[in-house]
Amino acid sequence: MSATDRQHEAVLSVRGLKTWFATREGTVRSVDGVDLDLAKGEILGLVGESGSGKSVTGFSIMGLVDKPGRVVEGQIFLGASDLLAQSPEQLRSLRGRKLALIFQDPMMTLNPVLSVGTQMVEAVTAHEKVSKKEARARALQSLVRVGIPAPEKRLDAYPHELSGGMRQRVSIAIALLHQPEVIIADEPTTALDVTIQGQILYEIRRLCRESSTALLWITHDLAVVAGLADRVAVMYAGRIVESAPTRALIERPRHPYTAGLIGAVPRIGQAHGERLTQIPGSSPNPLEVRTGCAFAPRCSRAQEKCRSAEPEVTSPSPGVSWRCWFPLEQTA
Amino acid sequence: MNSPALLELKGIEKRYGTRGGGSVAALLSRVGRRAVADEVHAVREVDLSVRPGEVVGLVGESGCGKSSLGRIAAGIARPSAGEIHFRGANVDSLDRAGRRAYGLGVQMVFQNPYASLNPRIRVGDAIGEAARVHGLVAKADLGDHVAQLMRKVGLDPAYAGRLPHQFSGGQRQRIVIARALSVQPTLLVCDEAVAALDVSVQAQVLNLFMSLRDEMKLGYLFISHNLAVVERMADRVLIMYLGRIVESAPARDLFLRPSHPYTRALLNEVPSLDGGTRVYIPIKGELPSPMNPPTGCAFHPRCPQAMPVCSRESPALVEIAKGHRRACHLDAA
Amino acid sequence: MSPSVAKHRTQSRWRAAMVRLLQSRMAAGAGLVLALVVLAALLAPWIAPQNPYDLASLDILDSKLPPGSLSGDGSMRYWLGTDEQGRDMLSAILFGLRISLYVGVLATLGALLVGTLMGLSAAFARGWVDAFIMRIVDIQLALPGVLIALVLLAILGKGVDKVVIALIVGGWAYFARAARASAMVERDREYMEAAVCLGFGRGRQLLRHLLPNCMPPLIVIATIEFAEAIAAEAALSFLGVGVPVSEPSLGMLTANGFDFLMSGRYWLCLFPGMALAIVILSFNIVGDRYREIINPRGER
Numbered sequence: 001m002s003a004t005d006r007q008h009e010a011v012l013s014v015r016g017l018k019t020w021f022a023t024r025e026g027t028v029r030s031v032d033g034v035d036l037d038l039a040k041g042e043i044l045g046l047v048g049e050s051g052s053g054k055s056v057t058g059f060s061i062m063g064l065v066d067k068p069g070r071v072v073e074g075q076i077f078l079g080a081s082d083l084l085a086q087s088p089e090q091l092r093s094l095r096g097r098k099l100a101l102i103f104q105d106p107m108m109t110l111n112p113v114l115s116v117g118t119q120m121v122e123a124v125t126a127h128e129k130v131s132k133k134e135a136r137a138r139a140l141q142s143l144v145r146v147g148i149p150a151p152e153k154r155l156d157a158y159p160h161e162l163s164g165g166m167r168q169r170v171s172i173a174i175a176l177l178h179q180p181e182v183i184i185a186d187e188p189t190t191a192l193d194v195t196i197q198g199q200i201l202y203e204i205r206r207l208c209r210e211s212s213t214a215l216l217w218i219t220h221d222l223a224v225v226a227g228l229a230d231r232v233a234v235m236y237a238g239r240i241v242e243s244a245p246t247r248a249l250i251e252r253p254r255h256p257y258t259a260g261l262i263g264a265v266p267r268i269g270q271a272h273g274e275r276l277t278q279i280p281g282s283s284p285n286p287l288e289v290r291t292g293c294a295f296a297p298r299c300s301r302a303q304e305k306c307r308s309a310e311p312e313v314t315s316p317s318p319g320v321s322w323r324c325w326f327p328l329e330q331t332a
Numbered sequence: 333m334n335s336p337a338l339l340e341l342k343g344i345e346k347r348y349g350t351r352g353g354g355s356v357a358a359l360l361s362r363v364g365r366r367a368v369a370d371e372v373h374a375v376r377e378v379d380l381s382v383r384p385g386e387v388v389g390l391v392g393e394s395g396c397g398k399s400s401l402g403r404i405a406a407g408i409a410r411p412s413a414g415e416i417h418f419r420g421a422n423v424d425s426l427d428r429a430g431r432r433a434y435g436l437g438v439q440m441v442f443q444n445p446y447a448s449l450n451p452r453i454r455v456g457d458a459i460g461e462a463a464r465v466h467g468l469v470a471k472a473d474l475g476d477h478v479a480q481l482m483r484k485v486g487l488d489p490a491y492a493g494r495l496p497h498q499f500s501g502g503q504r505q506r507i508v509i510a511r512a513l514s515v516q517p518t519l520l521v522c523d524e525a526v527a528a529l530d531v532s533v534q535a536q537v538l539n540l541f542m543s544l545r546d547e548m549k550l551g552y553l554f555i556s557h558n559l560a561v562v563e564r565m566a567d568r569v570l571i572m573y574l575g576r577i578v579e580s581a582p583a584r585d586l587f588l589r590p591s592h593p594y595t596r597a598l599l600n601e602v603p604s605l606d607g608g609t610r611v612y613i614p615i616k617g618e619l620p621s622p623m624n625p626p627t628g629c630a631f632h633p634r635c636p637q638a639m640p641v642c643s644r645e646s647p648a649l650v651e652i653a654k655g656h657r658r659a660c661h662l663d664a665a
Numbered sequence: 666m667s668p669s670v671a672k673h674r675t676q677s678r679w680r681a682a683m684v685r686l687l688q689s690r691m692a693a694g695a696g697l698v699l700a701l702v703v704l705a706a707l708l709a710p711w712i713a714p715q716n717p718y719d720l721a722s723l724d725i726l727d728s729k730l731p732p733g734s735l736s737g738d739g740s741m742r743y744w745l746g747t748d749e750q751g752r753d754m755l756s757a758i759l760f761g762l763r764i765s766l767y768v769g770v771l772a773t774l775g776a777l778l779v780g781t782l783m784g785l786s787a788a789f790a791r792g793w794v795d796a797f798i799m800r801i802v803d804i805q806l807a808l809p810g811v812l813i814a815l816v817l818l819a820i821l822g823k824g825v826d827k828v829v830i831a832l833i834v835g836g837w838a839y840f841a842r843a844a845r846a847s848a849m850v851e852r853d854r855e856y857m858e859a860a861v862c863l864g865f866g867r868g869r870q871l872l873r874h875l876l877p878n879c880m881p882p883l884i885v886i887a888t889i890e891f892a893e894a895i896a897a898e899a900a901l902s903f904l905g906v907g908v909p910v911s912e913p914s915l916g917m918l919t920a921n922g923f924d925f926l927m928s929g930r931y932w933l934c935l936f937p938g939m940a941l942a943i944v945i946l947s948f949n950i951v952g953d954r955y956r957e958i959i960n961p962r963g964e965r
Contacts, residue, residue, distance in 0.1 A: 193393035193394050195598065227603050276539060447856060448859055453877075466864060511859070
């Protein structure tokens with residue numbers, strides 16, 4: 001499948017996205033040229049540390065970037081239509097219906113002064129002309145799907161009466177109300193405890209498989225996407241530096257940053273008391289205009305070429321790509 | 333290794349809130365109503381000890397009381413009951429000098445690097461203040477002392493004149509560590525010290541902890557919800573659930589042969605880089621609130637192996653193997 | 666959602682704040698006016714054409730002359746006219762400015778000091794100390810500050826210093842409440858816990874660690890309170906219990922001149938009143954701008 005074929009097959013396709021912020025100290029290039037493809041029913045993990053631009057990517061796709069930020073360049077195709085060329089009304093009709101968003105903090109989705117039922121009914125009737133009764137039935141159905149116990153009671157509850165994990169499930173239920181084609185989840189389990197996170201991951205994977213909903217899972221936690229995603233894309237300094245199917249990326253990373261990230265994650269069962277691989281230095285200053293590869297100052301393999309020229313994208317097959325002049329060798 | 337433990341906590345309890353006693357309750361009972369007990373029993377009957385150079389990991393999820401326990405260990409909070417022994421001596425019986433040695437001897441590294449530094453004090457001053465105030469370092473030597481500490485944690489001393497907001501999260505954590513080290517402690521209590529950091533920065537800080545332990549024979553009480561981190565760092569691990577220790581063992585044993593159902597569930601849930609798309613068998617149910625704990629064993633509503641006795645009696649911590657203790661009604665595996 | 670660039674800033678926050686303060690043209694203008702006013706007040710003894718306190722230099726025949734008139738003996742021109750005692754209005758205003766600013770600054774600083782210490786101590790000590798102090802604050806806030814000052818002055822008698830004391834007593838409660846609110850947020854932060862852990866005494870915790878972090882909102886309130894203090898003093902003078910007639914403040918001058926408005930001698934009231942308004946307005950504008958800047962829009 002060629003790259004363009006992949007684009008046509010994709011339910012969400014991002015090309016050359018650039019989102020910049022005009023701050024007092026200068027222009028921050030949060031997202032500086034991102035290409036993404038998401039196929040129907042696929043789960044893509046977008047991994048990056050703070051400052052990498054991963055959350056801004058998600059917000060850009062949803063059209064939620066406010067001043068002083070704006071999308072400077074790029075195309076975002078949902079199916080055949082370019083989201084960036086849509087009018088605000090068209091965008092509003094798409095958001096929530098075909099494209100849904102789950103935030104890290106469910107209180108960003110949920111209005112604290114309205115009951116859960118009220119909000120869900122509102123979410124249904126915003127896009128479809130149905131009676132309140134029917135909307136409520138749909139809401140109930142959605143709550144059952146996400147595995148909330150005693151859903152009828154929960155409909156009348158207020159967000160503060162629910163636990164963190166429960167609230168996040170409600171957010172997912174709201175996201176699923178209109179059977180969206182794409183869900184963008186921005187660190188949805190980061191603030192949850194491990195056992196609750198396990199529940200949410202289980203539910204969300206089951207739901208996406210059932211309804212063939214594509215999922216873009218944005219996180220800093222490589223371990224979470226390792227168990228969840230079909231493909232992983234790694235972001236650094238506003239660009240995607242590597243993308244590959246999950247197992248391939250973790251077992252045979254090509255980009256030195258990816259390898260560094262993998263080495264830095266402590267794994268159970270490995271040598272106790274041994275030092276973790278650490279990536280020297282710290283993340284780059286987003287205000288600096290760079291020449292060459294953004295990772296070069298911290299890369300043990302960097303050479304002159306890396307410092308002077310921005311690496312081009314190498315993509316031997318669709319869905320596999322990296323940006324590096326001297327990628328790590330494939331071993332056998 | 334017969335040196336006395338650096339820190340020993342015995343039978344520690346911590347309760348917050350009113351107990352439904354007092355004048356209000358008396359008044360209400362006159363009117364025929366009961367006062368609602370507003371008490372949270374955050375920590376119940378905890379024993380813990382840390383030896384010099386030992387890393388004790390304390391693992392648990394929200395509401396388990398690990399933060400309260402950490403603050404009690406560091407001397408920031410007082411326990412409602414129980415004894416604390418520092419270097420073999422009960423801290424309540426210490427004289428002024430002894431109390432100061434205890435206070436400075438145990439230092440804390442907090443979770444939030446953005447709130448644990450005073451935003452208006454320059455980092456050099458923040459690091460050196462305690463040493464100066466307590467007379468540990470002469471005023472003339474303060475600059476060098478601070479510079480040395482900064483280098484030790486991997487920071488450039490030239491930045492001593494900067495304010496905290498000019499540093500990244502990882503750098504701030506290092507400053508906090510330097511500040512803690514400035515009073516020459518023997519034990520560091522790390523309360524989720526790396527939880528708010530990016531993975532690559534987390535690795536740097538964890539490596540720093542390990543170097544400091546090797547160099548200075550520091551003891552650690554390492555509190556974290558992240559089992560993988562704890563496994564890397566700790567010599568011994570304690571698992572907490574709703575205020576109690578449910579399992580405690582040397583790290584190797586705990587991870588190879590976890591015995592308590594909660595420990596097993598935790599280990600199962602930990603996302604791991606290995607082993608492809610996993611099959612999740614998540615534990616059902618919500619984390620209980622410490623204000624409304626279940627009867628008997630706190631874990632029984634969620635335990636896949638719960639028995640009738642579990643809802644009646646709270647199991648005691650018993651030794652099932654050398655150094656390996658567990659609180660569970662199940663027969664030892 | 667804006668990306669964190671804070672750690673890459675090299676300037677100190679104060680310098681950055683100063684620059685931003687002056688970026689608004691209104692604030693820069695008001696700041697300039699304020700600076701000139703303060704300068705005029707400080708240099709009054711040298712730049713005023715006449716010493717209005719020196720009764721010997723006054724000529725009663727020159728009283729109530731309109732602006733621009735020459736004095737009887739032709740030695741000076743009364744640019745802003747004279748009052749009923751023959752005092753040159755310009756000089757009277759310049760000296761009045763001194764009194765007004767003196768009262769305003771001292772009353773505000775005093776209220777700030779007392780109020781902040783009380784509020785911080787209440788929040789820090791918690792328990793019954795907190796409750797006790799806050800009840801006093803509550804009672805005091807239920808009564809208008811001017812009323813309290815009035816009662817006090819009735820007891821203490823006249824005099825500039827007594828006015829300052831009365832205004833401090835009337836104004837500290839507002840600061841105390843704001844300081845306590847700020848302190849209640851800051852006292853539970855980890856850096857305060859760290860201060861305990863590092864073995865600092867409560868005094869050091871309070872003054873070195875807690876106080877500086879509670880200051881910003883208090884400074885904003887201080888700028889507002891300053892304007893109010895000057896206005897309050899003017900009101901007290903108007904009511905006849907403020908500064909003595911022999912050392913008139915701007916408020917006193919305005920109050921005295923009020924009687925002459927009806928007879929068309931507007932300058933006895935208008936000019937001191939305008940001076941008062943200019944001082945209060947420019948202080949408010951600068952204070953507003955300062956409040957805008959420190960509002961957390963990416964800072965803190």
